[in-house]
Amino acid sequence: MKNVTVVGAGLVGSLWSLYLAKRGYSVDVYERRPDPRKSGRAEGRSINLALSDRGWAALEQVGMAEAVRKEAIPMYRRVMHDVAGNLSFQPYGKENQAIYSVSRGGLNRLLVEAAESHPEVRVHFGHACVDADVEAGTATFSADGETITSTGTAVFATDGAFSKVRAQFQRRDRFNYQQEYIEHGYKELHIPPGQNGSHQIEREALHIWPRGKHMLIGLPNPDGSFTCTLFFPMEGPTSFDALQTPEEAEKFFQEVFADALALMPDFQDQWAKNPVASLVIIRCSPWNVGGKTVLFGDASHAIVPFYGQGMNSGFEDCRIFDALLEAHNGNFETAFPAFSDERKPHADAIAELAMRNFVEMRDLTAQPEFLLQKKIEAAFSAKYPGRWMPLYSQVTFSHIPYAEALAAGKRQEAIMQTIMARPDIEATWNSDEVMEAILAQLG
Ligand SMILES: Cc1cc2nc3c(=O)[nH]c(=O)nc-3n(C[C@H](O)[C@H](O)[C@H](O)COP(=O)(O)OP(=O)(O)OC[C@H]3O[C@@H](n4cnc5c(N)ncnc54)[C@H](O)[C@@H]3O)c2cc1C
Structure with missing residues (x-):
């Protein structure tokens, strides 16, 4: 049985390891973070995500859709909040079409557990990739002060936008690479549940407070709360930089997002505690080195989150790669470049669409x-x-x-x-x- 290596047990890596196991590979997955079930650590960036048809199709193929659906909240429409708190509505699609709010941590846990329950998948938490020999198809990891090198025949690098494996591609001749930070960053804020765990604003909707150059959005959680994200310029007269204190931020919210602020009793604490994070677009090619190492998910095409397609496109990568493995009779030498060639134009297209949708959400919806x-x-x-x-x-x-x-x-x-x-x-x-x-x- 062929043994292969997956770097990163995030959303895409954990799903991909399931696909590989289903195809009969023996899989070692290495993840930098400690096992969240043992460490009780918070789940990293963006608490919830919008899952849509491309993601569902990829989950379906490995029998995971049902389990995820149980924890997902459908969002049938956009609810726009104007400055005075008036609402307007826009359905996402036809009747009964919805995008789904899912917890990033919950989804990741489900996928990792499903992968681990497979006899041919081993997930090694607390193993940070520190190097990779992309021509040999091996990667080196540091864990508890020790260094180990993978023994599989190929590396699937799903270690996210700042991929350590990709760094080795960048040292190679004729590898194209572009990294672009957009002007906006983001900060998450939280609307707590109402009485008896009720949702204080419409539950089955994605809420938007569009304000031209910036916006706040809110996605529902099953416990009655909403996770809100403020997308805001990093610098300039109206920016994270300009709002120096939680008091200044609250004053700004009072003027611009008053109805949301009214639902955030601990706003100032949250503002002080929750970090500001940047948004980056990564474009690169080719995504493979022969049939030995291949990048996918955010490692090859990180995009801005405004179309809710980053994870969905990474999940679609899994479905498409799987079909290519089938078509190429499991021959990595031909399947890896075919994947890179086929998928790259679509990754570029969704990167462009995602930036365009930012303008639509923050400005046009108003x-x-x-x-x-x-x-x-x-x-x-x-x-x-x-x-x-x-x-x-x-x-x-x-x-x-x-x-x-x-x-x-x-x-x-x-x-x-x-x-x-x-x-x-x-x-x-x-x-x-x-x-x-x-x-x-x-x-
Ligand atoms: C604010 C925000 C909102 C978003 N909303 C949506 C949305 O609504 N819908 C959607 O589809 N997408 C959304 N996205 C995009 C989505 O989060 C990403 O596209 C998705 O997480 C990519 O999955 P991935 O597995 O490729 O990378 P990641 O999720 O980044 O996972 C990479 C994994 O690799 C691990 N890792 C990193 N470095 C190493 C190393 N050196 N060694 C070992 N392991 C390593 C990390 O710990 C992590 O577990 C959003 C993104 C942001 C920032």
């Missing part, structure tokens, strides 16, 4: 014209199903390759610009004439 445009698109798509799938649905509720979704989205946007420019659009948006004008442009 504009009536944008909401009208989305209503027209939904009406057209309902009238001519098959002729128009909104871009958000292509990305979130389908398996259309990301680059195709991006191209179709650009075409749709160009058509909608002409429709929105019609002088009487507010009165006629649902008319046959408008629907036919869209149809004509689609050709």
Whole structure:
């Protein structure tokens, strides 16, 4: 039986080890963090995540979807909060289509436990990768002052955006690498449960407080609380830098996010305690060195979180890689480069889509014209199903390759610009004439 090495038992690494075991490999997974079940440590960044169709499909394939579904909360629509606390709503998709709020720690634990329960998977916590021989397909780990080197025939590097294994790729000729910090960072804040564990704002929704250059979002947790994330410039007149004290931050929230602040009784403590973190985009290629070492998940394509697709795309990597292993009869020498070639354009596309969605979330969702445009698109798509799938649905509720979704989205946007420019659009948006004008442009 072929023995292989996985570096990083995060979301993608733990899922991928399950795929490998299912294919009959013997798998050693090395994770830098201590075993969270023994250390009781908090779970790292972003407490909850939005899981959508691409992620579900990948979980389904290794029989994990049901277990995850039990702990997930569907979010059927966006609820936008304006400065005065007025609400507006936008469904995510068709009736019953939802994205799901899941706990990062809970999901990671489920996947690690499922992997560990497989007789051919061994998860070694507290093992930090310190080096890798990417041509040999081995990695070296430090644990309790000792150094060990993996013995498997290949390395799957799923050690995240700051991958230690990727650092070895960067020393090689003709490896392309780009790392970009965006202007915004983030801080998490918490809305506690109401009485008897109730949710204080609509439970099955993703809440957004769009404010132009920045925004706050909130995702529900099963215990009645919400995890909120403030996406905010790191520097400048309105920025984390400018809000020097918790008192200043509270004053700012009072002006800009008053209804959210009213639900955070310990705001100042949270502000002082919770760190500010940066957001980085990683682009690189190729993702493999022969059939010996391959990068995937955030290690090869970290993106900003605004489309809720980082984990979902990493999970999709697993499903696609698995299909390629099948197609290549388990031949790593041909499957690894095929994966890199096939997947890279789609990773670039979702990176672009994610940045575009930031503008949509923080700015456009607050504009009536944008909401009208989305209503027209939904009406057209309902009238001519098959002729128009909104871009958000292509990305979130389908398996259309990301680059195709991006191209179709650009075409749709160009058509909608002409429709929105019609002088009487507010009165006629649902008319046959408008629907036919869209149809004509689609050709
Ligand atoms: C604020 C925020 C919100 C997000 N929201 C969403 C969302 O709603 N939906 C979504 O799909 N995605 C979301 N994402 C993206 C998502 O978190 C990532 O895409 C996902 O975690 C990538 O999984 P991964 O396993 O590739 O990397 P990671 O989750 O980073 O896991 C890497 C693992 O490798 C381990 N590791 C690192 N270095 C070493 C080493 N040297 N040796 C051994 N182990 C090591 C780490 O400890 C970790 O366990 C969000 C990200 C952020 C920052």
